[in-house]
Amino acid sequence: MKLFKTRFLIFENFTILKLDADDYSIMNAAYFDGEKMIFDENYLEPNSDETLVRVNLAGICGTDLEIIQGYMKYAGILGHEFVGTVEKSSNSELVGKRVVGEINVGCGKCYSCEKGMERHCPNRTVLGILKRDGAFAEFLSLPEKNLHIIPDSITDEQAVFVEPLAAAFEIKEQVSLQPQWSVAVVGDGRLAQLIIQVLKLTCSNITCFGRHKSKLESLVNGGTKIKIGIAPTDEQSFDLVVEATGSNSGFSDAMKLIKPRGIVVLKSTIASKENLDLTPTVVNEVTLIGSRCGLFKPAIDALASGIVSVDSMVDSVFPLKNFSEAIEHAKKPDTLKVFLKP
Amino acid sequence: MKLFKTRFLIFENFTILKLDADDYSIMNAAYFDGEKMIFDENYLEPNSDETLVRVNLAGICGTDLEIIQGYMKYAGILGHEFVGTVEKSSNSELVGKRVVGEINVGCGKCYSCEKGMERHCPNRTVLGILKRDGAFAEFLSLPEKNLHIIPDSITDEQAVFVEPLAAAFEIKEQVSLQPQWSVAVVGDGRLAQLIIQVLKLTCSNITCFGRHKSKLESLVNGGTKIKIGIAPTDEQSFDLVVEATGSNSGFSDAMKLIKPRGIVVLKSTIASKENLDLTPTVVNEVTLIGSRCGLFKPAIDALASGIVSVDSMVDSVFPLKNFSEAIEHAKKPDTLKVFLKP
Numbered sequence: 001m002k003l004f005k006t007r008f009l010i011f012e013n014f015t016i017l018k019l020d021a022d023d024y025s026i027m028n029a030a031y032f033d034g035e036k037m038i039f040d041e042n043y044l045e046p047n048s049d050e051t052l053v054r055v056n057l058a059g060i061c062g063t064d065l066e067i068i069q070g071y072m073k074y075a076g077i078l079g080h081e082f083v084g085t086v087e088k089s090s091n092s093e094l095v096g097k098r099v100v101g102e103i104n105v106g107c108g109k110c111y112s113c114e115k116g117m118e119r120h121c122p123n124r125t126v127l128g129i130l131k132r133d134g135a136f137a138e139f140l141s142l143p144e145k146n147l148h149i150i151p152d153s154i155t156d157e158q159a160v161f162v163e164p165l166a167a168a169f170e171i172k173e174q175v176s177l178q179p180q181w182s183v184a185v186v187g188d189g190r191l192a193q194l195i196i197q198v199l200k201l202t203c204s205n206i207t208c209f210g211r212h213k214s215k216l217e218s219l220v221n222g223g224t225k226i227k228i229g230i231a232p233t234d235e236q237s238f239d240l241v242v243e244a245t246g247s248n249s250g251f252s253d254a255m256k257l258i259k260p261r262g263i264v265v266l267k268s269t270i271a272s273k274e275n276l277d278l279t280p281t282v283v284n285e286v287t288l289i290g291s292r293c294g295l296f297k298p299a300i301d302a303l304a305s306g307i308v309s310v311d312s313m314v315d316s317v318f319p320l321k322n323f324s325e326a327i328e329h330a331k332k333p334d335t336l337k338v339f340l341k342p
Numbered sequence: 343m344k345l346f347k348t349r350f351l352i353f354e355n356f357t358i359l360k361l362d363a364d365d366y367s368i369m370n371a372a373y374f375d376g377e378k379m380i381f382d383e384n385y386l387e388p389n390s391d392e393t394l395v396r397v398n399l400a401g402i403c404g405t406d407l408e409i410i411q412g413y414m415k416y417a418g419i420l421g422h423e424f425v426g427t428v429e430k431s432s433n434s435e436l437v438g439k440r441v442v443g444e445i446n447v448g449c450g451k452c453y454s455c456e457k458g459m460e461r462h463c464p465n466r467t468v469l470g471i472l473k474r475d476g477a478f479a480e481f482l483s484l485p486e487k488n489l490h491i492i493p494d495s496i497t498d499e500q501a502v503f504v505e506p507l508a509a510a511f512e513i514k515e516q517v518s519l520q521p522q523w524s525v526a527v528v529g530d531g532r533l534a535q536l537i538i539q540v541l542k543l544t545c546s547n548i549t550c551f552g553r554h555k556s557k558l559e560s561l562v563n564g565g566t567k568i569k570i571g572i573a574p575t576d577e578q579s580f581d582l583v584v585e586a587t588g589s590n591s592g593f594s595d596a597m598k599l600i601k602p603r604g605i606v607v608l609k610s611t612i613a614s615k616e617n618l619d620l621t622p623t624v625v626n627e628v629t630l631i632g633s634r635c636g637l638f639k640p641a642i643d644a645l646a647s648g649i650v651s652v653d654s655m656v657d658s659v660f661p662l663k664n665f666s667e668a669i670e671h672a673k674k675p676d677t678l679k680v681f682l683k684p
Binding site for chain 1: 453454459462464512516578593601602603608609610611618619620621622623624625626627628629630631632633634
């Protein structure tokens with residue numbers, strides 16, 4: 001939407017910039033001001049050399065809920081799971097294409113960027129997470145190289161899962177999975193369920209330790225063993241444990257389950273800071289691997305070929321302006337993926 | 343020494359066993375009663391089917407000092423670094439041979455023991471550390487398979503370093519070291535110095551972050567860079583960090599130094615339980631590897647061939663009965679390896 005009236009931008013140093021009508025457009029956006037979520041119909045559209053993407057659908061992720069609790073001290077438009085249509089790009093072939101986007105934008109100059117690991121650039125911005133407006137809006141912008149065209153066989157709802165599914169595939173990048181391994185996943189939420197699907201591509205003996213009967217039951221059909229609570233016979237009996245609870249309790253549970261010399265993959269960024277004890281890690285020579293974002297290509301390929309299915313994880317779609325209601329719904333323990341439609 | 347007088351053993355259930363003179367012998371031993379160290383001239387000699395070893399020389403290790411602080415709730419004869427001479431064995435060829443011994447004794451039946459990892463057996467005993475009398479005595483016993491004959495070219499003092507040197511070589515078992523890596527070792531104590539020597543067999547670019555000028559200076563001659571305190575330019579600049587401080591501060595320092603996607607080897611069993619934060623591990627996708635005891639063969643080979651030298655780490659030898667004085671000396675920050683001679 002173009003706004004045909006005079007608008008002023010007031011900067012921190014009290015410089016006042018009068019914007020001409022052609023300089024800017026405005027859009028609907030749901031942003032976090034550092035304390036609370038606000039819906040704004042007059043948010044400035046992204047205006048940069050990057051590719052402009054009209055958001056078709058965005059997903060609410062556990063990280064969004066954590067940011068709203070004050071985690072990461074982020075302020076700006078939330079949302080990093082999305083599918084959209086390219087509106088404007090220096091690459092004319094991209095315009096009109098349906099895309100998803102890698103969320104980390106590196107400086108392009110540092111050691112990590114040179115190694116192709118923009119997601120570890122110390123000066124990076126991260127869509128909807130760190131110094132970069134996100135996807136809970138009509139438009140977002142990203143560098144062209146972050147974008148991946150989505151094949152027609154993948155629906156919008158499925159495409160929104162590319163980002164979290166890439167985070168699940170990251171485990172395969174980091175660990176050389178062995179088919180004969182006994183594997184435990186701690187947590188039964190959205191990410192845990194994607195992780196289980198990815199692990200099942202290599203390992204057949206998987207047990208999910210969860211808390212929510214309804215979520216666990218959906219796994220049984222896929223051949224995953226489910227357990228609520230750790231029995232003495234479960235202790236030190238898994239070759240690989242993936243901690244994906246998103247909560248404080250996951251680490252100690254993972255350490256109970258892992259065999260000596262086993263591998264624990266840590267997915268939760270808010271692992272407990274209290275009563276955390278690394279002594280068993282040393283005594284039992286456990287390897288802990290921190291695991292965050294992954295590359296998008298294997299996730300897109302898996303959705304396109306159907307070896308991973310996310311349809312049973314779709315919960316509900318809310319209009320963007322009803323973001324409050326959507327977030328409250330996403331917070332409930334039994335909710336799966338909630339979408340926002342701008 | 344044989345004791346020719348009647349001696350009684352009183353068990354917890356008040357059974358009283360009268361021992362005949364031929365049933366037992368007594369020896370000098372320095373043991374920890376759970377609260378304090380005691381020197382006993384009438385400690386019962388080991389009496390089992392295991393191989394009996396007369397201790398020539400034992401080393402005082404950081405773990406011994408931690409046990410005396412109450413760590414591991416161990417009570418019994420301390421000491422797990424030793425060289426001795428076989429006094430009695432079912433294998434007659436072993437009698438009279440000079441040996442060192444792997445300190446973990448497994449149950450022989452469990453998953454870990456079947457994999458040759460007795461040191462991770464959940465029912466293991468550990469010489470001088472867990473349910474098994476140690477080396478600060480005239481005699482100790484171990485299963486024959488734990489013992490390794492020491493070649494004549496290795497002195498007693500050098501041989502005592504086999505156990506901690508094996509713990510240093512364990513890093514090479516766990517991590518595929520790359521010659522071009524930039525490596526940091528956090529800590530400048532006895533174990534850290536052995537680790538640096540082992541790492542130098544593969545990596546040339548090693549920096550030691552320590553606290554004790556005298557210890558650090560001894561490393562300079564070997565080509566190791568030394569630093570007291572972490573400068574901003576050191577942060578996130580190492581491919582591999584080995585945490586070997588034996589103290590609470592090491593973990594956070596190691597996490598400051600490691601590059602995203604780097605490897606941190608954890609050697610300290612008393613890592614901080616307070617303010618320990620695993621979030622950077624996840625965000626920066628760091629791999630943490632707990633590392634404890636190692637196999638003895640590479641350590642013996644390294645000492646025999648001279649590729650590792652421990653002579654500059656020898657501090658002083660105390661008679662066993664002067665164990666108190668020896669321990670006080672070992673506690674001083676500038677002391678290197680202190681030995682006890684039974």
